[in-house]
Amino acid sequence: MAKILRIAVLSAFLASSAVAIEASAAPPLESLAVTASSLGQKALDDPAAFAFVESLTTEIGQRLAGTEAHKRAVAWAEVRLRQAGFENVHSEPFTFPAWIRGAESAEVVGPVPQHLAITALGGSVATDANGIEAEIALFRSYADLLAAPPGSLAGKIAVVTQRMVRAQDGSGYGAANPIRRSGPSEAAKRGAVAYLLRSLGTDSHRLPHTGALNYENGTPRIPAAALAIPDAEQLERLTAVGPVRIRLLLTPMAHENAPSWNVVGEIKGADRPDEIVLIGGHLDSWDLGTGATDDGAGMAITFGAARLIAGLPQHPSRTIRVVLFGAEEMDFSGAAYAKAHEGEANKIVIAGEADFGARTVYSVQLPPGAAGSDFGRTLGRIIAPLGANIDRRPALGSGEDIRELQAGGVPVASLHQDGLDYFDIHHTADDTLDKIDPKQLDQAVAIWSAFTYLAAASDVDFRSLAATAK
Amino acid sequence: MAKILRIAVLSAFLASSAVAIEASAAPPLESLAVTASSLGQKALDDPAAFAFVESLTTEIGQRLAGTEAHKRAVAWAEVRLRQAGFENVHSEPFTFPAWIRGAESAEVVGPVPQHLAITALGGSVATDANGIEAEIALFRSYADLLAAPPGSLAGKIAVVTQRMVRAQDGSGYGAANPIRRSGPSEAAKRGAVAYLLRSLGTDSHRLPHTGALNYENGTPRIPAAALAIPDAEQLERLTAVGPVRIRLLLTPMAHENAPSWNVVGEIKGADRPDEIVLIGGHLDSWDLGTGATDDGAGMAITFGAARLIAGLPQHPSRTIRVVLFGAEEMDFSGAAYAKAHEGEANKIVIAGEADFGARTVYSVQLPPGAAGSDFGRTLGRIIAPLGANIDRRPALGSGEDIRELQAGGVPVASLHQDGLDYFDIHHTADDTLDKIDPKQLDQAVAIWSAFTYLAAASDVDFRSLAATAK
Numbered sequence: 001m002a003k004i005l006r007i008a009v010l011s012a013f014l015a016s017s018a019v020a021i022e023a024s025a026a027p028p029l030e031s032l033a034v035t036a037s038s039l040g041q042k043a044l045d046d047p048a049a050f051a052f053v054e055s056l057t058t059e060i061g062q063r064l065a066g067t068e069a070h071k072r073a074v075a076w077a078e079v080r081l082r083q084a085g086f087e088n089v090h091s092e093p094f095t096f097p098a099w100i101r102g103a104e105s106a107e108v109v110g111p112v113p114q115h116l117a118i119t120a121l122g123g124s125v126a127t128d129a130n131g132i133e134a135e136i137a138l139f140r141s142y143a144d145l146l147a148a149p150p151g152s153l154a155g156k157i158a159v160v161t162q163r164m165v166r167a168q169d170g171s172g173y174g175a176a177n178p179i180r181r182s183g184p185s186e187a188a189k190r191g192a193v194a195y196l197l198r199s200l201g202t203d204s205h206r207l208p209h210t211g212a213l214n215y216e217n218g219t220p221r222i223p224a225a226a227l228a229i230p231d232a233e234q235l236e237r238l239t240a241v242g243p244v245r246i247r248l249l250l251t252p253m254a255h256e257n258a259p260s261w262n263v264v265g266e267i268k269g270a271d272r273p274d275e276i277v278l279i280g281g282h283l284d285s286w287d288l289g290t291g292a293t294d295d296g297a298g299m300a301i302t303f304g305a306a307r308l309i310a311g312l313p314q315h316p317s318r319t320i321r322v323v324l325f326g327a328e329e330m331d332f333s334g335a336a337y338a339k340a341h342e343g344e345a346n347k348i349v350i351a352g353e354a355d356f357g358a359r360t361v362y363s364v365q366l367p368p369g370a371a372g373s374d375f376g377r378t379l380g381r382i383i384a385p386l387g388a389n390i391d392r393r394p395a396l397g398s399g400e401d402i403r404e405l406q407a408g409g410v411p412v413a414s415l416h417q418d419g420l421d422y423f424d425i426h427h428t429a430d431d432t433l434d435k436i437d438p439k440q441l442d443q444a445v446a447i448w449s450a451f452t453y454l455a456a457a458s459d460v461d462f463r464s465l466a467a468t469a470k
Numbered sequence: 471m472a473k474i475l476r477i478a479v480l481s482a483f484l485a486s487s488a489v490a491i492e493a494s495a496a497p498p499l500e501s502l503a504v505t506a507s508s509l510g511q512k513a514l515d516d517p518a519a520f521a522f523v524e525s526l527t528t529e530i531g532q533r534l535a536g537t538e539a540h541k542r543a544v545a546w547a548e549v550r551l552r553q554a555g556f557e558n559v560h561s562e563p564f565t566f567p568a569w570i571r572g573a574e575s576a577e578v579v580g581p582v583p584q585h586l587a588i589t590a591l592g593g594s595v596a597t598d599a600n601g602i603e604a605e606i607a608l609f610r611s612y613a614d615l616l617a618a619p620p621g622s623l624a625g626k627i628a629v630v631t632q633r634m635v636r637a638q639d640g641s642g643y644g645a646a647n648p649i650r651r652s653g654p655s656e657a658a659k660r661g662a663v664a665y666l667l668r669s670l671g672t673d674s675h676r677l678p679h680t681g682a683l684n685y686e687n688g689t690p691r692i693p694a695a696a697l698a699i700p701d702a703e704q705l706e707r708l709t710a711v712g713p714v715r716i717r718l719l720l721t722p723m724a725h726e727n728a729p730s731w732n733v734v735g736e737i738k739g740a741d742r743p744d745e746i747v748l749i750g751g752h753l754d755s756w757d758l759g760t761g762a763t764d765d766g767a768g769m770a771i772t773f774g775a776a777r778l779i780a781g782l783p784q785h786p787s788r789t790i791r792v793v794l795f796g797a798e799e800m801d802f803s804g805a806a807y808a809k810a811h812e813g814e815a816n817k818i819v820i821a822g823e824a825d826f827g828a829r830t831v832y833s834v835q836l837p838p839g840a841a842g843s844d845f846g847r848t849l850g851r852i853i854a855p856l857g858a859n860i861d862r863r864p865a866l867g868s869g870e871d872i873r874e875l876q877a878g879g880v881p882v883a884s885l886h887q888d889g890l891d892y893f894d895i896h897h898t899a900d901d902t903l904d905k906i907d908p909k910q911l912d913q914a915v916a917i918w919s920a921f922t923y924l925a926a927a928s929d930v931d932f933r934s935l936a937a938t939a940k
Contacts, residue, residue: 061584114531206899230902429676432700
């Protein structure tokens with residue numbers, strides 16, 4: 001694949017470049033595009049990104065924020081960034097409420113005894129030491145749970161088995177997210193003593209998908225866990241046999257004010273070093289797998305892109321800052337970063353997080369007004385032969401860690417990766433290195449390197465493009 | 471699919487039948503073929519087979535021989551057979567050495583601590599109550615282990631990470647089987663204190679594949695477990711980082727002389743009831759999943775086929791006996807059955823076990839000399855439009871439970887099901903109902919019903935065909 005792409009990139013670029021030179025007097029973007037395009041080609045054969053995630057998942061493995069393993073990952077990342085030629089490598093500490101998984105098990109007690117594959121949701125409180133045993137109230141849709149009157153679930157374990165939709169853009173996850181995030185408190189409001197949901201996933205394996213919940217203030221906190229998808233379907237069938245009783249045991253622990261770190265490395269800008277192109281992924285992972293695709297891959301992609309740029313004979317004008325966020329899964333590192341860099345937000349030209357797996361980028365969304373600008377058109381020509389387009393609709397957001405920056409006025413880009421099978425393994429024990437296709441990962445590095453270089457080497461001003469677009 | 475097949479079956483059969491009637495004076499097989507063909511068509515729309523495996527996996531679940539659940543499954547099966555109109559329904563007791571899984575866990579202690587997904591092999595002895603901790607000796611092929619000199623593994627945990635080949639006919643499993651069956655004793659002979667193998671499977675999930683081992687007499691019995699495939703690959707990578715130490719805990723228990731039962735139901739032959747066409751599957755399952763494809767599906771297919779025949783206005787000449795074997799996974803029920811029916815072996819016209827999943831039958835192998843006989847040609851015409859062929863090579867065997875009967879001279883048939891993805895879930899927690907496509911299951915019922923009816927309603931004599939073929 002790499003060879004075919006390389007030839008396509010070259011010829012496509014030369015053709016478009018020639019046209020552009022004829023049409024106008026070689027605008028700066030056109031000359032930068034030659035470098036951006038060759039970075040993209042180089043990325044297709046660069047083993048650095050895969051080596052990054054291979055080393056991380058092998059030598060560290062899981063790295064849930066708040067664990068010793070995450071601490072080791074922070075040290076590993078600093079070494080890795082320095083070795084790759086990044087400058088100003090450091091870790092910025094913050095504290096957050098950590099959550100550590102304990103024992104977890106669930107059994108159907110009746111009508112017929114059976115084991116259930118479950119995993120606690122991040123942030124869940126523990127059950128009693130001996131577990132909870134109760135009859136279930138099963139809802140095939142979340143709307144049905146919300147329609148249940150207060151008190152109607154008194155003493156019961158609420159179970160929601162709504163299916164999540166498979167979609168390339170991950171929209172099924174967004175739509176289903178409240179079932180996991182808000183379901184526990186909604187069930188508690190109606191009297192439930194515990195909450196189970198069909199995993200937010202698209203697979204059919206006995207490997208449940210964890211993920212964070214958000215308890216509502218003023219509502220009792222009840223233990224909550226995700227069922228593997230075959231187990232959710234089994235409960236649907238069992239309810240037809242007779243009343244279903246479940247014994248649930250969860251013994252997680254919470255630790256207020258646990259330490260974490262956002263790890264930073266930079267490629268200092270040659271001309272305007274105080275203007276920043278901020279890219280990155282998150283270093284923390286869930287604890288069930290080794291966090292290969294979530295988010296070893298995202299870090300590897302942005303690291304790989306920045307590293308290629310660092311290897312150029314001359315640094316781009318602006319600084320490229322790679323941030324490896326330290327508590328994304330618990331929703332804390334983005335806020336910590338934004339708060340620590342409040343005074344600097346207006347210097348961040350654009351920000352983007354890669355946090356959607358290891359597959360190819362198929363479209364790039366830019367801030368409002370940028371898709372149709374010289375910047376957007378030039379980037380579009382570079383990435384088209386690599387298999388990606390500029391989506392003319394503006395980026396609505398980027399990764400979770402960028403949300404607070406965006407709220408503070410920082411323009412964001414969203415590089416969409418193919419997520420059709422992302423939720424087969426997302427937040428499960430199956431998130432391991434073997435799920436990554438190095439060739440697809442390299443294509444993502446190619447798109448990110450072209451985008452990042454063009455943003456850092458040009459004088460594109462996304463804020464004024466957005467203002468003009470209004 | 472069902473409709474298209476039905477039309478195809480009818481037209482193909484009418485065409486061939488017409489030719490046959492012209493060519494010879496309506497041989498009995500040709501008239502039977504009309505019924506066999508219509509049974510096949512009926513099977514394509516018959517919900518009974520799927521309902522059988524749905525009920526079994528929901529209302530019983532796992533049913534490891536020797537457990538209470540298996541006892542419940544025996545009672546369930548008797549009721550089910552009676553309700554479906556089978557006669558002489560009974561269970562034939564035998565005893566066998568049962569094995570019950572206990573706690574099981576494995577952790578990489580160094581060079582970096584990590585959890586490993588493992589499961590004990592059936593028959594494995596336990597570790598010490600606190601587990602075993604030792605350095606590993608990793609072999610990427612089983613031949614490498616066999617080449618290791620005696621004593622060379624003293625004090626070590628031997629690990630074999632040889633890959634199993636994916637093949638439609640399951641030949642990859644047969645080839646790799648000694649790694650699981652004999653590996654523990656081969657490792658022990660060389661001094662190993664425990665044994666781990668890469669699961670005999672073709673998936674990439676964190677769900678290890680269990681299965682029975684066979685300790686060699688006179689060799690120390692060491693604990694043995696299977697690694698999930700991603701975990702075996704992780705160990706390969708970790709050995710490059712530094713010496714790998716693993717802590718392994720297994721607490722299974724063995725029970726000599728545990729009771730089990732082969733459940734039997736018959737459709738009494740109308741003319742020659744003492745001549746028997748014996749078909750079936752095995753009722754016991756491994757304990758990790760719900761035994762949907764292994765072997766809920768095989769039982770459902772042969773049950774479904776026999777049930778359709780039982781519903782005919784007239785029973786076939788010979789008796790159809792369905793046997794649901796009671797300890798296949800531990801290799802005991804076939805021998806128990808053969809021993810109990812030693813005097814009757816010469817009455818068994820043919821025997822066949824369905825024990826290869828829930829997908830379509832693509833080829834049928836008959837005893838020597840039968841493929842080219844009137845029987846083989848007629849069956850071939852009936853099953854071709856259903857998507858299956860007669861394989862001209864004779865059947866080498868059928869399921870594990872038929873092996874002893876075959877050794878005693880009973881002719882066997884082998885109805886090959888598509889096994890390309892069978893070993894993705896075989897012997898894992900993933901063996902659950904959602905893996906079964908009812909339409910594919912029904913096609914298998916169609917082929918089995920045509921084969922079974924033709925064998926029971928005709929006077930085909932496979933023994934004399936085989937003698938002539940010699």
